[in-house]
Each structure stands twice: as C-alpha cells, then as structure tokens.
Amino acid sequence: MLHTRTTPAERRRAFRARLASGELLRMPGAVNPYSARLIQEHGFDAVYLSGAVLSADLGLPDIGLTTATEVAARAQQIARVTDLPALVDADTGFGEPMNAARTVQLMEDAGLAGLHLEDQVNPKRCGHLDGKSVVDRAEMVRRIRAAADARRDPDFLLMARTDARGVEGLAAAIDRAKAYVDAGADAIFPEALADEAEYAAFRAAVDVPLLANMTEFGKSPLLSARTLTELGYNIALYPVTLFRLAMGAVEHGLRVLAAEGTQESLLPGMQTRSRLYEALGYADYAAFDSAVHDFTLPPDA
Numbered sequence: 001m002l003h004t005r006t007t008p009a010e011r012r013r014a015f016r017a018r019l020a021s022g023e024l025l026r027m028p029g030a031v032n033p034y035s036a037r038l039i040q041e042h043g044f045d046a047v048y049l050s051g052a053v054l055s056a057d058l059g060l061p062d063i064g065l066t067t068a069t070e071v072a073a074r075a076q077q078i079a080r081v082t083d084l085p086a087l088v089d090a091d092t093g094f095g096e097p098m099n100a101a102r103t104v105q106l107m108e109d110a111g112l113a114g115l116h117l118e119d120q121v122n123p124k125r126c127g128h129l130d131g132k133s134v135v136d137r138a139e140m141v142r143r144i145r146a147a148a149d150a151r152r153d154p155d156f157l158l159m160a161r162t163d164a165r166g167v168e169g170l171a172a173a174i175d176r177a178k179a180y181v182d183a184g185a186d187a188i189f190p191e192a193l194a195d196e197a198e199y200a201a202f203r204a205a206v207d208v209p210l211l212a213n214m215t216e217f218g219k220s221p222l223l224s225a226r227t228l229t230e231l232g233y234n235i236a237l238y239p240v241t242l243f244r245l246a247m248g249a250v251e252h253g254l255r256v257l258a259a260e261g262t263q264e265s266l267l268p269g270m271q272t273r274s275r276l277y278e279a280l281g282y283a284d285y286a287a288f289d290s291a292v293h294d295f296t297l298p299p300d301a
C-alpha cells in the first residue's frame with residue numbers, strides 16, 4: 001500500500017551502485033505518478049521526469065517556462081510512488097548558478113535520486129532543435145560547482161548535460177564534458193549526438209557514467225539497448241516515449257468517438273478497470289480494511 005518501501009537515501013545509494021556496475025539502466029519518462037508505478041512493474045530500472053513532458057502536460061512548449069518549484073512538486077509526486085530511483089530534468093537550473101544550487105536542494109527534498117543541468121542559455125529549448133545557444137564553458141562550470149556544493153546527500157546524482165554538439169561540434173562537446181566532470185558532475189548527458197561513432201567517441205573520452213537520449217523524431221538514431229550496452233553506456237533514456245504513445249492513443253480515441261458516437265470499438269485498446277485496480281493494489285487496501293474494497297467487479301471489467 002502507498003507503494004514505497006524505501007527511503008530516498010536508499011534509492012540514491014542503489015542508483016549509484018547500479019551506475020557503477022557497468023550495466024545499462026533503462027529509464028522511461030513517466031507521464032504521471034501512476035505511470036511511474038507501471039514503469040516499475042514492467043521491470044525498468046529507473047524513472048525520468050522529463051521537462052518536455054511536464055511542460056507539454058501543462059499545455060506549454062518546452063522553452064523554460066516552468067519553474068523550479070513547479071518541477072519539484074511534480075517530481076515529488078512521482079518519486080513518492082516508486083521504489084525506483086527517479087532522475088529529474090532540471091533544464092538550466094532555472095536561472096543563475098545560485099538558482100541551480102537551490103534547485104538541487106529542492107530536488108533532494110522532493111526525494112529524487114538525481115538531476116541533470118544543461119549548458120544552454122536561458123531561455124532553453126529542446127536539445128533536438130536547431131538554433132540552440134550554449135553559455136560559455138566557465139559559466140557552466142560555475143553552475144555545476146554551485147550545484148555540487150549545495151548537495152547535502154553525497155549520493156544525490158549530479159549529471160551535466162552538454163548541448164554543445166549541435167552548436168560547437170563534437171570535439172568541443174567532449175572538452176566541455178571533461179571540464180564539467182572536473183567541476184563536480186558525477187555523470188554526463190551528451191545531447192543530440194549524430195551517430196554511433198559519436199557515442200563511441202564520448203565513451204572513449206569520459207570516465208563517468210553516460211546517458212544516451214533515445215528521444216523520438218530528434219537528431220539521434222534510436223539505438224537498441226543491446227547496442228547501447230556494447231557502446232558502454234550506463235543509461236538508456238526514453239524521455240517522451242510514453243507521453244507520445246499515450247497522446248497518440250488519446251487522439252485516435254477522440255477521432256473514433258467522434259466518428260462512431262460510441263467507444264465500443266476502442267475497448268480492446270483500453271487498460272481495463274480490473275487491470276487498473278490491480279496496478280493500484282486495491283486488494284492490499286482491502287486487506288487493511290475490507291470496507292475499502294467490498295465489491296465484486298463484473299467479469300469483463
């Protein structure tokens with residue numbers, strides 16, 4: 001019941017240990033707290049809170065309109081219902097280096113296992129769009145140092161994302177990643193790499209855990225978990241996959257409902273009531289107090 005049995009500190013330690021093991025952790029982005037439960041149930045290793053998903057969820061473009069407290073509040077709702085470690089997209093840290101420091105403490109308090117900060121200017125944009133700008137390396141180093149110093153739990157993972165590949169080229173992105181590790185980043189997120197050779201070049205140059213962003217319809221190829229394992233990557237990120245799937249289903253459903261005047265033909269594609277109740281663990285609540293769940297579902301529910 002209530003779903004978690006672990007503390008944030010335990011999840012952070014476990015995340016660190018898995019990242020050190022050399023295996024590939026598969027990390028889908030949650031669309032909401034409930035989907036974080038499903039991510040865990042389906043055997044994935046970690047949960048992501050995507051800035052792109054959160055802003056789209058609010059009906060906004062992903063251009064840095066969300067605030068640190070808004071993101072922390074949603075991240076806390078997600079971290080609270082899963083025993084998996086949760087990594088949150090903290091964009092540019094929501095302002096100056098001191099804001100990045102405060103963001104770290106907000107996310108620690110929200111029970112996250114870690115966050116990533118990127119080297120884009122404010123306002124940022126999706127890493128797979130053209131026309132990005134990055135702050136100079138010294139500025140990003142200040143951002144990372146401030147974030148690292150703010151951390152109270154040394155196991156809270158500080159990941160630095162560099163968007164420089166699309167702006168300054170691969171060699172500059174690798175140089176920046178090295179400088180970010182020297183400044184205190186525990187892991188690196190090289191954004192929008194073009195092909196497998198670039199993934200391999202990053203792996204050869206950087207010693208810390210690396211994340212591969214397998215976002216759809218972007219600039220990077222969709223590499224399989226097997227390929228990413230062979231390339232020596234530590235995290236395969238599927239940030240917006242569940243959101244795109246869900247919204248595809250929503251649009252399909254709206255079209256069919258409007259055309260047919262009934263949802264009858266949509267039923268086979270729906271998560272059933274009984275599956276929903278199973279995933280939410282109704283039976284456990286009933287065991288606690290039979291009054292909570294004292295009904296029988298119809299056979300086709």
Ligand SMILES: C[C@](O)(C(=O)O)[C@H](CC(=O)O)C(=O)O
Pocket residue numbers: 029050051052053062089125126127128213215216218239240
């Ligand atoms: C990973 C990302 O930062 C996100 O917010 O999920 C996005 C994903 C996307 O827009 O496809 C990004 O890569 O910038």
Ligand SMILES: [Mg+2]
Pocket residue numbers: 050051052062089091
């Ligand atoms: Mg983002």
